[in-house]
Amino acid sequence: MTSQRTRDRLVRRLREHGIRDERVLRVIGATPRHEFVDEALSSRAYEDTALPIGQSQTISQPYIVARMTEALLEGGKPKKVLEVGTGSGYQAAVLAQLVDQVFTVERIEELLRQARRRFHRLRLHNVYTRHADGHEGWPSQAPFDGIIVTAAASAVPEELLHQLKVGAVMIVPVERNGMQQLLSIRRTEDDFEEENLGGVIFVPMLGGLS
Numbered sequence: 099m100t101s102q103r104t105r106d107r108l109v110r111r112l113r114e115h116g117i118r119d120e121r122v123l124r125v126i127g128a129t130p131r132h133e134f135v136d137e138a139l140s141s142r143a144y145e146d147t148a149l150p151i152g153q154s155q156t157i158s159q160p161y162i163v164a165r166m167t168e169a170l171l172e173g174g175k176p177k178k179v180l181e182v183g184t185g186s187g188y189q190a191a192v193l194a195q196l197v198d199q200v201f202t203v204e205r206i207e208e209l210l211r212q213a214r215r216r217f218h219r220l221r222l223h224n225v226y227t228r229h230a231d232g233h234e235g236w237p238s239q240a241p242f243d244g245i246i247v248t249a250a251a252s253a254v255p256e257e258l259l260h261q262l263k264v265g266a267v268m269i270v271p272v273e274r275n276g277m278q279q280l281l282s283i284r285r286t287e288d289d290f291e292e293e294n295l296g297g298v299i300f301v302p303m304l305g306g307l308s
Contacts, residue, residue: 105131108144112164115146119168125195126164131157133216134186148299153206153308155301157186158248162298166246166269167192169282169295173267176243180261182232183248183303187213187225193246194222201236203228206308231305235261242266249303250278259283259290271300 109127117123132143134157139149148156166189170176177198181190184204190213193200204210207229217225228236232247233255240261247258247270254272262268262285271278280295 102127104144108146108160111146112161115161117161117164117168119164119171121171121196122164122167122192125167125192126160129188129191129195130220131160131188133220134188134191151186151209153209155185155206155209157188158300163189163192165295166248166280167196169269169280170244170246170267171196172282173265173284176266178239178243180236180239180242180245180258181248182235182245182255182258184210184213184227185248187216189246189248190225191217191220191222194225197244198224200225201228201239201242202226203230203232203234203236205229205231205304205306229307231307232303233257233305237261245269247271247303248300250298250300251303254281254283255303259285269295271298273302 105127109123132140135149146160148159151157179197179200181202184202190200190202210229235258241263243266245268250271252273264285267282267284271280278298280298282293284291
């Protein structure tokens with residue numbers, strides 16, 4: 099269930115569901131998602147569904163990972179990307195094969211420890227990690243060419259907006275009117291432009307360290 103044939107089947111499903119960026123599809127097909135879940139769940143790793151990873155967190159549905167990554171890449175290839183919410187490390191692993199540097203922040207230390215081991219095992223040496231509250235981002239490394247937030251914020255995180263370069267986008271799920279909406283927010287010279295990419299379901303974005 100972890101064979102290349104199984105991964106290819108997932109890629110075909112993503113293509114059928116509207117993912118068009120061949121770079122993203124290629125990387126999804128090459129990334130061993132079974133390495134990012136417990137062994138007991140490895141047989142389900144290439145289903146297009148979210149799976150539990152402990153600590154009340156999940157590894158995102160492959161379609162959502164692909165959609166967010168595709169949206170981030172729409173304006174060209176960003177060199178330096180911030181991910182908020184490392185989780186299992188899967189989204190960062192996908193990004194690491196498409197951009198020059200990934201800076202990823204996680205508030206739950208045990209999840210970050212596991213993700214670091216996965217990055218090392220997969221030789222993803224362009225991923226840099228930090229144990230921190232995601233609302234803070236990574237100020238010392240800002241500005242970024244793109245930001246991906248992998249948990250649903252109650253409002254657009256202001257601190258993260260100001261860590262974007264002019265022309266860069268942030269892909270972030272935000273709670274609005276009791277529903278989560280995936281937003282693409284681009285920083286312009288004097289403002290921010292917002293595009294709604296549709297409804298999603300993410301775990302909530304929490305503050306503090308654990």
